[in-house]
Amino acid sequence: MTILETKELRKVYGDGETAVHALDGVTLTVEKGEFVAVVGTSGSGKSTLLHMLGGLDRPTSGTVRIDGKDIFSLKDEALTIFRRRKIGFVFQNFNLVPVLSVRENIALPVQLDGREPDAAFLKGVVETLGLSEKLESLPDQLSGGQQQRVGVARALAADPEVLLMDEPFGALDPVTRGALQQEMLRIHRLSGRTIVLVTHDIDEALALADRLVLMDGGEIVQQGKPVELLTQPKTPFVRDFFGRSELGVRLLALGQVGMAARRGEWLEGEAIVASLTLREALSQFISRQTDKLPVVDERQQPLGVLHFADLLRQREVS
Ligand SMILES: Nc1ncnc2c1ncn2[C@@H]1O[C@H](COP(=O)(O)OP(=O)(O)OP(=O)(O)O)[C@@H](O)[C@H]1O
Ligand SMILES: [Mg+2]
DSSP states (O other): OEEEEEEEEEEEESOGGGOEEEEEEEEEEEETTOEEEEEESTTSSHHHHHHHHTTSSOOSEEEEEETTEEGGGSOHHHHHHHHHHHEEEEESSOOOOTTSOHHHHHHHHHHHTTOOOOHHHHHHHHHHTTOGGGTTSOGGGSOHHHHHHHHHHHHHHTOOSEEEEESTTTTSOHHHHHHHHHHHHHHHHHHOOEEEEEOSOHHHHHHHOSEEEEEETTEEEEEEOHHHHHHSOSSHHHHHHHOSTTHHHHHHTTSBHHHHSEETOOOOSOOEETTSBHHHHHHHHHHHTOSEEEEEOTTSOEEEEEEHHHHHHHHHHO
């Protein structure tokens, strides 16, 4: 089922000689429950696209449909209400209200809508994001990573149909970023919520998204499964964007240990889980200085053995 749909979306900033064609005919469809990452060079129109998708700004021409509704046919006030109910935004700069506590910040968008957040749902979100102890704190008493989590919790508080995120983890250190990425994956898998993520970080896009949309100059250059963009780039730009040199390592991020492990073999020792990516397995091989690793399933039952060579084999067949 289609949840988000744009047709020939155009956005021109300014006019005459100085006009900027930020979006130049973007037609995009997102299915319910999909995790889509929008990547591209700086200035390629990613943020502009996200703003249009969320009805934060009106296009010069073209349409955006959310859940079948042509959102720009709505008057400003109706659009604001629609947006609050259907869409959660997470921006890079957390946009928290400094004088409100974490609890108040999270509840704010729902309360603006004259409602109260569902207590049980909210408790779950807050626990998932590790914020239970911080509910009464003010934003400036939190670390950057914690503030970003509040931003995510706030976006989820209204239980929105669609979550739009613009470089949400860009300002965080790699460890915190990794932890929050895992949280997002978990939330996505648990809730099946539709997510559109704009990111500069190709590895983040590869690790999280079902589908990549690559933009350049206000247009979509190519979209598809990550492995398609990596292995079947339509243009030299696409190939260069994903960087030839690290292609092998990037492909590893797409394979799972469970797919590559040899069934019927077993080995004593600390096992890795089948759901790890091959890339994570690679770092295990390196840190443990071994060329074979036992693999268990989610219930910690033996599944097989991953050989170092299987990483390469996987890469060739991808
Ligand atoms: N409010 C605005 N007024 C005028 N021009 C704008 C405005 N917002 C964006 N632009 C221009 O539109 C183009 C696309 O901008 P956009 O912010 O969508 O790019 P982006 O892909 O998000 O870039 P980045 O990766 O740097 O965030 C750029 O050339 C930008 O300068
Ligand atoms: Mg941007």
